Amino acid sequence: MEIVFEDVCYKNFTNLNFTIKSKTINGISGSFINDIFLLLQGNEKYLGNIYFGNVLLGDNTKNDYKNLISIVPRDISKLVFLNTVEEYIAFNIKYRKIKVNDSRSTVLNLLKQLGLDSTYLNKSIDNLSISEQRLMGVIVSLLTNPKVLILDEIFSNFDLKFEKKLMRLFNYLIDNENMTIILLSNDSEMLYRNTKHIVLLGKDGSALDGKSSKIYRDIELLNSNGVEVPDIVLFTYKVREKTDIKLGYHVDIRDLIKDVYKNV
């Protein structure tokens, strides 16, 4: 589902325009990222227009919008009366009235895709690491079967192996469930590696959106907006600046090495 911001005015910006592409992995990065996170949840008052699909988000359509999205926040609220991961998930299903047939097998299937088994469900919440706590949020969000999954700094505690597994799951959901994924983060390395479309929020309250592969290779644009340049891009940029060799921009370090070998 495509989401379009058209001349949106909110706390830190005016007339903001950008598009979140449908059925792909989008990234949102830069200044006032939290403002966008709040607006995407559909509760805030703002000026301008936000469209989901071709529908204008407003008082009459707010609930329809909320039924289509699911949020994985940074903070997972712990509830003292819940002891295990399984209890946390069961509570959320009941409290949020999530309609899911055979929730246990659905959860187990999700865990299997992430390389985990039922032992995770029996873990005590008090003994979970932050990454394990955040995983609970991802699982509950996916149970709602959303059209748009919005994740705030989701990968900052996950190791590379787990990041790859989650990305595989997201790509599966895009291909098979037509889901749209939105990753809010200021980790340029991760966004360059994983997203297809990026919305870059500038220091001056502007926004620019386009292909990640293009925007993350525009060093001047990134620098002027205080966005970190991915290391692999910066290396190629420095080679191009310091020598007359036109090394190609790559995402995978192995491709970079081959290119260096050919040109050194």
Place this chain on the structure above:
Amino acid sequence: MEILRIKDFTYKDILKNVDISIEENSFVTISGANMCGKTTLIKVLSGIIGSNNVFLEGKNISKINVSVFHKKLAFVIPSLDEEFIFPTVEKELFFVLDNLGVRPSVKTARYREIIDLFDLRDVTLCNPNFLDLKNKTKLKLAMAIMTKPKVLLLDDICYMMNKEETRDILKKLKALQKVYKMTIVMTTSNLVEVISSDVLYILDKGKVVMKGRPLTILKKDNELNKLGLAIPFMIDLCVKLEDYDLVNKIVLDMDLLVSALWK
């Protein structure tokens, strides 16, 4: 001299025969993929999970008086739902000093020393719950080291921070090690954070599988990748360039590496 030791410790199916000896005034990092037991290990070392196998200055921690233990060993274990109690950073810090029974004559000096050390001067009147992540982390560190502990245990302290924020926090930790002669033990799954430490331990499924100088371990790219860990870009690049005989050592500075490759 050894200051902290966990001796042949097994806990449920999370930690298996873990034996780690930590030297005084060293900066030790413990890394590993998610769910390898890092957080549990920090909880055992800090006494949150009880054990008879942890020794501080040679004494079993279960036999040390609690208040003496907490003056010698402090820890920061972030939680996603934690909140500060007081309306300002200043009040939060003074509360800790009051609780520690610090004499009024030295209280203010101690407070100033800490806020200068962590660059918190500009936020002393801010509500700590509304600080950005970096300042929140600095505040937690400031609160933890009020007792000037000999050992500081940190669990994934730089989580959700960008590169610049992480660099800043690590610089502060190095200053603690140098100025206060503190021993720092820190867990992380981000290997960028381990480069400046003295010793690196890698855990896998609750077992220590590697131990040594960080740069020596980080060269083992295949083994670390198999464990699910990402090698810092410059090290990964140099190790792979070494395979092609294009460089003969790890160069952490990107400009220097470019100059070395294209002389």
